[in-house]
Amino acid sequence: MENLLTIAVLLPLAAAFLAFLLPARKPGAIRALAIAATGVSLLLTLCIFSQFDRQDAGYQFVFAHEWVKALGINLKFGVDGISMTLLLLVGIVSFAGTLISHEIHDRQKEYYILFLALTTGISGTFCAMDMFFFYFFYELAVIPMYLLIGMYGSLPAGKHGRTKEYATMKLTLYLTAGAVLALVGLLTMYCAGGRTFDMVELKNNLRMAGSSQKWVFACLLFGFGFLASLFPFHTWSPLGYAAAPTAASMMHAGVLKKLGAYGIIRLALPMMPEGARQWVDLLAVLACFNILYAGWAALTQKDWKFVIGYSSVSHMGYVLLGIATLNVIGVSGAVLLMFAHGVMAALTFSLIGFFYHQTHNRFVPDLSGLARKIPFIGVCMVMAVMASSGLPGFANFVSEVMVFIGAWSQGSTVFRIATICAVWGIVVTATYLLRAVRASFFGPLDEQWNMLKDATTLKQKFPYAFLIAVLLVVGFWPRALTDIIKPSVAQQVLATNPHESPRMTATTETLRFAQGDKPGSGEQP
């Protein structure tokens, strides 16, 4: 039982090693191995989810093994409600990602090895209870991404003449810069907390003065912020996604980016509560820049992948705003939005990948009336856009509403204004997405696209239908996830926060009531 989680995390890595030993002339076997590994990993994750104790806000399925005694490093995995949600996300996106990777024909062996290593890097970060392994897996994800983009990516010649090599190098350097900045903060916590990397122990041990908390929090916030594409450190992101192959875009926009926000939630907020309070106003302002500036940038983009790339930067703004609220509903909303946006971004990128693979063109003005030739993909795209614009029925709606409520009830003027900006951001999002869909999927069919083939077999349709189904299920039944997220947020992240106002609980109750829950059925302590 305890080992279930460890197996789910390490299985893709084991498969990568196995693929390394297989001869490169058998790509079919390697692909089957990759699908099996991510599929089994997803099944195990679902199994863990079904056995997850919903009454317990702490870590479950804990596995611990002493690693380097001298430095206090242990290999320790465990999930609470937050990491459970995100682990599900990794399972879903990586499985869908391997399924749609059939478009890769060149150097498949290397491709799947890198993809599987990337998957383990991400899920390992979400499950690590030891700061050393958190950082280890966090960094582990960077280099496979460099190679995936560089070897299998494509970047149509833009106005700046940027190549995929440029894009992938920029992405790698930005993420590493953020990582080393965060490392300084992590190691400071390690030394101040009695030389232990154990997150639970560290949270209990750490008693840092407000002034040092302030800058350690800044290290973590901006360090992880690089990966969460916090304005103004987001410029790597649209470019990187545009250059990446489909599955890598899915993994990166869908999951990898969430590592940054997860780092802030998991390490920065609980360990540096004093520091957090000193930075949240700035974070809220920056989050608004994310939402509006990136939204505005998306309005002017012509390349589909750049549109979605900027859109994902914009959506991370909501996540960061939710984190900045420092209250249960806001942070829980941020976690749920990470999940919802992850699935949605993966869906959108996989759909773009589907037609780009045939058209070799994703320039919005060049495409027209595609829905006539590929109706299935068209319908999926419309649904993805609806999810992205936060229409009710999709998971994104619930989470965005939670973030808005959290931000509004935070009370200060900064947050009130930020909430208004964020709500306005939804209008912007709907504008650029609907415009792009209208231009490329509807209208008269351009003759050159007559050769397009739709996804007809179940095998082809499955990944897209699967992702949409996830969005709908969570959209209609958000309690499946919010019930485990909220107690963990309250206990693991915000337990030390004395500014939790009674009003907040009232709001939480209201929302629960709105979701068809009996009022007063109880918030976890």
Add this chain to the structure above:
Amino acid sequence: MSLYATQLECLLVLLALLALLTDAFRPVADKRRFGLLLAGLVGVTFLYSFALMPLDGTFFHGMYRLDAFALFFKRLFLLATAFVLLMGAEFAERFETGVAEFYALVLLAATGMLLIASVNDFILLFVALELVTISFYVLTCFLRRQVQSLEAGTKYLVLGALSSGFTVYGIAYIFGTTGTTNFDRLAELLKVGVTGSAFTLGMLLVLTGLGFKIAAVPFQIWAPDVYQGAPTPVTAFLAVGSKAAGFALVLRVMLAGLLPVSAVWVPVLFVLAAATLIYGNLGALPQTNIKRLLGYSSIGHAGYMLMGVAALNTLGAEAVVFYLGQYACTVLGGFLAIVAVTKVTGTDEIRGFAGLGKRSPLLGVALFLAMMSLAGVPPLSGFFGKFQLFAAVIERAATDGRYYWLAGIGAAAVVVSLYFYLNIGRAIYLDEPAAEAGPIPVSPAVRAGLAVCLVAMVGLGIYQQPLVALAQQAVTVFKLN
């Protein structure tokens, strides 16, 4: 007992003599096989060294020690020597004459390094250092019809002689002010408080000599030129053996002999570390020749390790020792791949490595992972080395806030270094090979060597405990807090 303590050195000298004598009686027909044989014998010596136990006390009137620290470094040098001989065997076709002398000189330099690991006296320090350095003067210009190799040798000779002069001058000052050259005695005297400007001058002069060996700024000028011009196996030996010998001396002299006056030399090393990090990593950015790039990179790595020495805590010392151990595996693997590639392509330019991932998957993986390990990316051993060094610096920073600056410079250097290491990675995997380029054959010996290095690199990157334990054991000989 003294003979027992020095048996590894004796074995190496015997091997060197064997190499020379064999050549005298029966001119070596198959240079390659002869090198492989010697590499194998050194490998056996390496394995044999694990039968030895660290001994308390000193030998040869307090000049020589065989403690855990010494044994750690002796093993490291033996391993490096075996690999360098293996590389030399691959490279031997390019030497016109004197291949046996080449092997013999490598073995003699190795003997010097083994002595350095055990040094407990400034006199032995100087003798051992000269044995290494003089062997390297010859080795660097072994391709004696190539201007670059000759240039490398000359530069190394001139600057090396200068730094030896500094060292011996510094030793004279230290002896003049304290009346002893023995580290233990020196530490006792310094505790009582024998200092003064003459002594400080002597110490700084010795530090100059050591700075030359480890290629720390401002004594680094030779490194890029010599790395580029020297025959590749010699470059590898400089990068691994000579660098580790330098750091063994830095640790031994600073942490054993001069520990009581750390207040004087720690600020110096602090500044040197920062300058070395900046110079090495920025200097590597525009390089197009892989050996020259690795020359700059080796300066950068000296900077990282100096951070660990400047931190002056147990964690820092352990981190430096761990770093050297993993650095050896990484760099040897990298150079082994470079030797195998350049044997076919004949060029050290980075663009000569274009499409290596397709031309030879094994060499591509080995070189790529070596570069990534140097850059400090998990799950490779270089990552943990850097992680530990940063932890040591930040632990020190808790009491002395200035160390956050050092950590900051180190962190920036990591990002910069990733750029130039990834440029090599880009050539290997992203760039297409030239049209006429075919597959690159890899001999079984090189395959085996690469496999050892890869296993060490990845293995120590994932499960660090074995080397951490060895490093911990090694630094117990120092009385750090």
